[in-house]
Amino acid sequence: MRPFAYRRADDAAEAVRAGAAGGAFLAGGTTLVDLMKLEVARPPRLIDINPLARDHAAIKAGPEGLQLGALARMADVAADPAVRRDYPVIAQSLDLAASGQIRNMASLGGNVLQASRCPYFRDISWGACNKRVPGSGCSALAGVNRGHAVLGVSQACISAYPGDFAQALIALDATVTVAGLAGPRRLPFEDLHRPVSDGPHLETRLRPGELILGFAIPPGPWTRRSLYLKVRDRQSFEFARAAAAVAVDLDSAGVVREVRIAIGGLAYRPWRARGAEAVLRGRLLDEAAARAAATAAFAGAVTHGGNDFAPELGRRAVARALMSARGLEV
Amino acid sequence: MTLEVNGAQRRFTADVRTTLLDALRERLNLTGAKKGCDHGQCGACTVHIDGRRALACLTLAVAAQGRRITTIEGLSPPVGPLHPMQAAFIDADAFQCGYCTPGQIMSAVSCVEEGGAASREEIAEYMSGNLCRCGAYPHIVEAVEAAAARTPS
Numbered sequence: 001m002r003p004f005a006y007r008r009a010d011d012a013a014e015a016v017r018a019g020a021a022g023g024a025f026l027a028g029g030t031t032l033v034d035l036m037k038l039e040v041a042r043p044p045r046l047i048d049i050n051p052l053a054r055d056h057a058a059i060k061a062g063p064e065g066l067q068l069g070a071l072a073r074m075a076d077v078a079a080d081p082a083v084r085r086d087y088p089v090i091a092q093s094l095d096l097a098a099s100g101q102i103r104n105m106a107s108l109g110g111n112v113l114q115a116s117r118c119p120y121f122r123d124i125s126w127g128a129c130n131k132r133v134p135g136s137g138c139s140a141l142a143g144v145n146r147g148h149a150v151l152g153v154s155q156a157c158i159s160a161y162p163g164d165f166a167q168a169l170i171a172l173d174a175t176v177t178v179a180g181l182a183g184p185r186r187l188p189f190e191d192l193h194r195p196v197s198d199g200p201h202l203e204t205r206l207r208p209g210e211l212i213l214g215f216a217i218p219p220g221p222w223t224r225r226s227l228y229l230k231v232r233d234r235q236s237f238e239f240a241r242a243a244a245a246v247a248v249d250l251d252s253a254g255v256v257r258e259v260r261i262a263i264g265g266l267a268y269r270p271w272r273a274r275g276a277e278a279v280l281r282g283r284l285l286d287e288a289a290a291r292a293a294a295t296a297a298f299a300g301a302v303t304h305g306g307n308d309f310a311p312e313l314g315r316r317a318v319a320r321a322l323m324s325a326r327g328l329e330v
Numbered sequence: 331m332t333l334e335v336n337g338a339q340r341r342f343t344a345d346v347r348t349t350l351l352d353a354l355r356e357r358l359n360l361t362g363a364k365k366g367c368d369h370g371q372c373g374a375c376t377v378h379i380d381g382r383r384a385l386a387c388l389t390l391a392v393a394a395q396g397r398r399i400t401t402i403e404g405l406s407p408p409v410g411p412l413h414p415m416q417a418a419f420i421d422a423d424a425f426q427c428g429y430c431t432p433g434q435i436m437s438a439v440s441c442v443e444e445g446g447a448a449s450r451e452e453i454a455e456y457m458s459g460n461l462c463r464c465g466a467y468p469h470i471v472e473a474v475e476a477a478a479a480r481t482p483s
Contacts, residue, residue: 235455
């Protein structure tokens, strides 16, 4: 690990000022400390923001929706009775991620910023990685790419966004509040992560020193009929090979009034499948409709050999998630 | 740095890069927490921080100051009965080489406290952050099940 300076910030303003001078925010540390050991991350300064949990770790559910503080821990949000009842897709996306230890440590803000698990990104002995060394190339294109993305990729980078919680957020139209030197601002969660065309090394639209304070999920008749389906290479403590976050509002005849679909494990960034949603709106939710939506979701998929199987795995995950959501008692 | 470990304030000098795991093992002579992968993937370093299980290898010691740390050495008194989970691991023969065992036990105590021991399947899920290369999983699950049955909910 490279040397760094360490300081604690007692409030958001202090954290932002310190962060703007260069450095990384330390919350749970489950991604950052790991990447620092690998020397993929070499921050000159760590700003420990855990004291901010006093003001920014609340879980509030009410008529205006769900508000989650960025310093809330994954385990606490997943265990919250109101989240489990009214926003099951959020609880499940957190419950099915990582391990019990990591869920106790990891913050929500850090969770959405977790780094790529691409082996060529994580191993600095590989020279070519555009995410780590801009302009150096992509080792995964002709490398071992079984776990790489098929949606939103380019020749510059095919790494998959590894998180689960972000898929629930993007599906439910969440917004994110950030603090910065110019004060707080809100942006759609969908806009937080940049497309690959901005350059793989530029992952988010956070400006220097900007710090995530929390997330807001608007209410909707679809949040209760929601779930997170995660397909993994091993049963637990594993990243998604394919995942689907779905939320559906059905009328009494089973026709889709509204639907939200996001795809995990197979896309470059948190991925909303709007094309698939359009297929379903106003249509009876049956197997054929679910399959048609799933097909639309992967219309633009690009594979690179090792992950040729991935679009079909993803289609089946989306279709199964939709059919499971149909069967939920709400 | 000063860390509160097993109820005692322990003061020592260390580089700011020192993880809690290295501080415990190399500075405080508490070698119960083990270094397996050192990247948060195996659970051998599991300790309790403020009463919740956490990975000592991904926790910076400097950031753990002011928090209550419990290691396997502090789970039961130096003289006296073992913690029920320790006893259950012995009774169920829930280890072979024993390297992962302190982490398994610290995690298992939390597994029961978190309400994750209602069935064998649930125990397997809640304990998935602790790997055992000897493959003692069936007996580990048995131990957790037995200890949970003796723990008032």
